Amino acid sequence: MNRLLAALTGVLATLAGVAAGHLVASLLEPATSPVLAVGSQVIDLTPTPVKEWAISQFGDRDKPILVGSVLVGVVLLSALAGLLARKRFAYGAALLVLLVAVPATVAVTRPGAGASAVVPSLVALVVGVAALWWLARSAARSASGSDAARAGRAAHGADGSGPSRRGLLVALGVVAGAAAVMGGAGRWIASYRSRAVDIDLPAAAEPLPPLPKGLEERFSGITPLRVPNDEFYRVDTRLDVPIVDHESWTLTIDGDVDQEVTFTFDDILAMDLVEKDITLTCVSNSVGGKYVGGARWLGVPLNELLDRAGVGSRADQILSTDVDGMKISTPLALATDGRDALLAVGMNGEPLPREHGFPARMVIPGLYGFISATKWVTRMTLTTYDEQQAYWTDREWATDAPIKPSSRIDTPRALAQLDAGENVIGGVAWAQGNGGVGRVQVRIDGGPWEDTELGADVNNDYWRQWFLRWDATPGQHRIASRVIDGDGDPQTAVRANPFPEGSSGIQELIVTVS
Known part of the structure; x- marks a missing residue:
């Protein structure tokens, strides 16, 4: 052989x-x-x-x-x-x-x-x-x-190899x-x-009105105001999708609490559910990156679950654990400061897709996902950062990681070939925890910043679409965009990589007009 x-x-x-x-x-x-x-x-x-x-x-x-x-x-x-x-x-x-x-x-x-x-x-x-x-x-x-x-x-004078x-x-x-x-x-x-789970979720106690029409219906290329579940970004350390049985799933809250409590999936659904429109962002998202998305979440306010356990006086973090033992740290003060932190069971009118955390996940607006968005969560332990370290903390990522305000250009694409005349520049911007999106501005070829027209204002925790009509002249052009939050502060132009607390800087791209 x-x-x-x-x-x-x-x-x-x-x-x-x-x-x-x-x-x-x-x-x-x-x-x-x-x-x-x-x-x-x-x-x-x-x-x-x-x-x-x-x-x-x-x-x-x-x-x-x-x-x-x-x-x-x-x-x-x-x-x-x-x-x-x-x-x-x-x-x-x-x-x-x-x-x-x-x-x-x-x-x-x-x-x-x-x-x-x-x-x-x-x-x-x-x-x-x-x-x-x-x-x-x-x-x-x-x-x-x-x-x-x-x-x-050979003995017979033959030379073939045969079968x-x-x-x-x-x-x-x-x-x-x-x-x-x-x-x-x-x-x-x-x-x-890992297919979608066929479960009828209860309606929210006070359903939100339908989202307004997005600019994507008027201008091709702008990201939908509400990202469909199958298009929503997914970033985690998993190479597979956990198969969790919702009938045997439980969530336990323990640690520095008055009493340890455990909830079944039916217990969660029996509570008064709320709907919240929240934009999530991954800390790995680069400037102009795609790891950000807006969705309507259905769930139970996190504070309601913590109140049933009774938070003690020592804890400064929620150490959440998923079905396979992955641990994520969330600053307790930020999770309980009045923002719409949820244990979510629904996404865009459907049960959570398995790849997005079924049967339940954490959703906390204004914080990057690596400290706020534990998927497939089964335990929340009230403890201190001195006592226990989580996956990302061990790897020296930031402990407090508020989402940095940013604007993204969706259309035109970088290096696009455009026809001279009217073109539309458009995209999305977010400024959670900073008064929401106040204005979005565009700069052409290093000139003055020009205000764009904004899409619907859903809430301060949700992104906003924007667009600008541009009379493009032949040649090569540089396009940049930035957001100015509701407090009047423009996003920083200082460039920073995602590690350890999120990227920053102004997105700028080049197009050619002929």
């Missing part, structure tokens, strides 16, 4: 094992899939500057690229396993054992993992080693048969097909389980 064929047997055997493990994980818990388990650990171990670089360079593609990188490493090691098995099967099998030991260890040691977390990796090991044994055996038989066939042809490798090719095809089927089934099952 030549080296290339030996390497191929190792790769296919490993892929079959990985596919089998992924299939089993899709039936149990998607996060325990061998590749996803290793990928999640890589995310946890990656230095913050590298993470920010990946998000800025790859955007929504950062996670697929990470998973692909893990798979490339797996393929290279599995090819080596095939080469080792060529010399002696035990050597190749030993490398596969080591290869599977990594995700198995990661899966069982992640926060909240149970004994079943190791099952997908064990299945991957059994299937991978069995496939390697079968392929190595088929390859050995093929090589033996080929030698005998060549000897027979001596047919058995090996069949075995390779069977293993490749099985890997494809199992992998595809695993993806389908995971997708099916």
Whole structure:
């Protein structure tokens, strides 16, 4: 068996094992899939500057690229396993054992993992080693048969090679097909389980009126006033979507409280629900970035839940924990200062999508999501920053992180080719906690700032659309925009990267008019 064929047997055997493990994980818990388990650990171990670089360079593609990188490493090691098995099967099998030991260890040691977390990796090991044994055996038989066939042809003066490798090719095809089927089934099952949940949520005690018409109905390219759920940005450390059963889900509030309390999903729905229009922003959002969105949220005021527990006198943070043990710190003073902080169960008239936190998540206006928007939340512990540290706090992100006022140009796009004459410049702006959006201004080619026309004013926690009619002349032009908040303060022009407390600066882009 030549080296290339030996390497191929190792790769296919490993892929079959990985596919089998992924299939089993899709039936149990998607996060325990061998590749996803290793990928999640890589995310946890990656230095913050590298993470920010990946998000800025790859955007929504950062996670697929990470998973692909893990798979490339797996393929290279599995090819080596095939080469080792060529010399002696035990050597190749030993490398596969080591290869599977990594995700198995990661899966069982992640926060909240149970004994079943190791099952997908064990299945991957059994299937991978069995496939390697079968392929190595088929390859050995093929090589033996080929030698005998060549000897027979030589004795009769023949020179053809014959179908001596047919058995090996069949075995390779069977293993490749099985890997494809199992992998595809695993993806389908995971997708099916993460589908939207069919639950009738109660109406808000005092429903809000419908949102006004947005400028997107008049000007193409401006982001919708209310972003549809399937278009709303998603940024988190998860490579999968947690499958949470709302019937068994609970939320516990403990720590520095008068009494520990636990709520079921039905308990939450039985309370007086409120609707709030709130814009969320990710701290990883760069100037002019897309990780911001406005939605109508349905939920219970956070203060009402905390009052039932009775907050003690020592706590200065809410340490919230999600279904898999991810911990996020929220300054208690900011969460309870009168802003519309929610435990949300609905989004834009529907139950929360699974990727956005079903069955419940935190939504706190005016604070970046990494300290305010825990998804799939199951526990809120009232404690102090000295006593307990959260995921982002350990990585030296800011403790207090108010959202910085900013304006974004949606249309025209950077480097766009425009026709001379009237064009529309438009976008969105936000200034939460600063009196809302007072004005938005545009500057052309470094000239004076010019006021734009504003869209509907929903509330101070919601973004506003804006537009400016521009009589464009031929040539290359620079367009910039800024927001001036309700207190009269313009957004800062000082450039800052997202780490550690959010980006800042003025967005400016270049277009060409002909």
